[in-house]
Structures are given as structure tokens and as C-alpha cells.
Amino acid sequence: MPENNSSDKKDTVYASPMTSVGAFKFDENVADVFTDMIERSVPGYGLVLQLIGLLAERYAQESTNVYDLGCSLGASTLQLRRHIPASCHAIGVDNSAAMVERCRSNMGRDHSAATCEILEQDIRDTEFSNASVIILNFTLQFIDDDERQTILNRMYEGLNDGGIILLAEKVRFDDEDKQTLMTDLHHDFKKLQGYSDLEIAQKRAAIENVLVPNSEALHLERLNTAGFATVMRCMHCLNFSAFLGIK
Numbered sequence: 602m603p604e605n606n607s608s609d610k611k612d613t614v615y616a617s618p619m620t621s622v623g624a625f626k627f628d629e630n631v632a633d634v635f636t637d638m639i640e641r642s643v644p645g646y647g648l649v650l651q652l653i654g655l656l657a658e659r660y661a662q663e664s665t666n667v668y669d670l671g672c673s674l675g676a677s678t679l680q681l682r683r684h685i686p687a688s689c690h691a692i693g694v695d696n697s698a699a700m701v702e703r704c705r706s707n708m709g710r711d712h713s714a715a716t717c718e719i720l721e722q723d724i725r726d727t728e729f730s731n732a733s734v735i736i737l738n739f740t741l742q743f744i745d746d747d748e749r750q751t752i753l754n755r756m757y758e759g760l761n762d763g764g765i766i767l768l769a770e771k772v773r774f775d776d777e778d779k780q781t782l783m784t785d786l787h788h789d790f791k792k793l794q795g796y797s798d799l800e801i802a803q804k805r806a807a808i809e810n811v812l813v814p815n816s817e818a819l820h821l822e823r824l825n826t827a828g829f830a831t832v833m834r835c836m837h838c839l840n841f842s843a844f845l846g847i848k
């Protein structure tokens with residue numbers, strides 16, 4: 602699993618019974634255990650991180666900006682920094698103060714040549730310019746559904762010709778039988794990673810209205826609508842997919 606210099610604390614956020622389960626937040630408790638949480642919750646997460654490195658090698662253009670939106674602890678930002686030309690500038694953005702504080706510290710321990718800044722900001726306010734690579738690694742799913750197209754359009758406008766967007770998301774299936782099967786298999790995956798039935802049920806209740814997945818078809822349609830010349834799915838595992846848009 603690609604390392605990201607953060608602490609390796611075990612995620613026990615939902616391990617004890619709760620009288621009422623509040624809405625999921627990217628707060629201190631989650632930031633403290635986030636690496637373990639995402640690695641054990643998202644099948645294919647480590648693979649997408651490696652893919653981000655490969656894409657950065659291929660598509661980052663000299664003297665451009667590369668963006669990691671919803672950077673959390675900086676796992677994807679580190680992949681970018683380590684695989685872009687020294688003349689590039691990496692910009693990580695997250696609106697969780699707990700994540701940003703830890704991400705800045707993680708970036709401070711990395712000595713890649715490319716410069717880097719971590720902004721505490723809502724990605725709906727981020728300005729994109731002279732961009733060659735934009736990463737949304739499991740972030741767009743937390744933005745209001747009716748604002749997603751507008752954000753993608755703005756990213757497209759900020760990208761240089763030949764630039765790319767990598768969009769990784771939890772996805773849902775229109776066919777209810779497939780949706781049920783993939784949800785069950787995802788829960789089986791989490792049990793395999795050591796989560797209890799209680800942890801899975803409480804996390805599910807917490808995240809239900811916070812993470813709103815779209816279908817793969819809608820993601821592809823949005824990227825096409827934004828204007829990308831090439832749009833394709835580049836990773837798929839159970840109910841998690843990654844999409845590549847090339848301008």
C-alpha cells in the first residue's frame with residue numbers, strides 16, 4: 602500500500618455502540634485514523650493512488666499547476682509531487698481544518714523537488730489556472746449533487762489542452778438487484794478487513810446522506826458535457842470506479 606507519512610492509527614470510530622449516530626464529519630477523530638479508514642473501506646484505493654502516480658508521470662506538463670481536491674492527509678498529493686516535473690506546483694485543497702493541519706505536516710516531511718501548498722478551502726471556491734492534472738479522489742461524492750456539473754465545468758476551463766482530470770467515486774447501480782449485491786459485497790469486503798457488523802452498520806447510517814453516489818453513466822455524461830475530448834472509466838471494483846477525462 603503506498604505510504605503517505607501519516608500515523609497508522611487503527612480506525613475504531615464506529616466500534617462502540619452509539620445511542621444515536623450523527624452525520625459523518627471529517628473531524629479530528631476521523632483525521633486521526635483516516636489512512637486506516639480509507640484503506641480498509643475502499644476496495645481499490647491503493648490501486649488508484651498508484652494510478653495517480655502513473656497519470657502524473659504521463660500528463661503533468663512543465664511549469665503547470667496540478668491540483669488534488671479533497672486532499673485529506675495528502676496521499677494523492679504525495680503521488681502527484683513524486684511524479685511531476687520539478688517545475689510544477691502541486692496544490693492540495695480541503696475544507697477540513699483537521700485534515701489540512703495533518704496534510705501540511707505530511708507535506709513538510711516530503712522532499713520532492715516540486716513545490717506544494719495546501720489550502721484550507723471549499724473546492725467550490727477554488728480557482729483553476731494553468732492546470733495539467735486535476736485529481737478528485739473520492740471527493741466529488743461529498744458535494745451537493747446539483748453543484749457537481751458546475752465544478753467539473755470550471756475544472757475543464759482551468760485545464761490546459763492535453764490536461765486531465767481523474768475522478769474516483771463510489772458509484773450506485775440503477776438496477777436495484779445489482780445495487781443490493783454490490784452493497785452486500787462491499788460490506789463483505791469491509792468484514793474481511795476486520796470491521797464488525799456494528800461498525801459497518803453505524804458507519805453506513807452516519808454516511809448515508811453525506812456521501813451521495815451517482816451512477817457510472819452520469820459521471821461519464823458529466824465529463825462529456827464539461828467538454829473532455831476523451832472520457833473513459835479506468836478502474837472499477839465492486840461499487841467504486843475511477844474515470845479519466847482528457848482535454
Ligand SMILES: C[S@@+](CC[C@H](N)C(=O)[O-])C[C@H]1O[C@@H](n2cnc3c(N)ncnc32)[C@H](O)[C@@H]1O
Pocket residue numbers: 627639670671672673674675676677694695696697700722723724725737738739740743744
Ligand atoms: C474521502 S476523502 C478524500 C481522500 C483523498 N483524496 C485521498 O486520496 O486520500 C474526502 C475529502 O474531501 C474533503 N471535502 C469534502 N467536501 C469538500 C469541499 N466542499 N471542499 C473541500 N474539501 C472537501 C473532506 O474534508 C475529505 O478530506
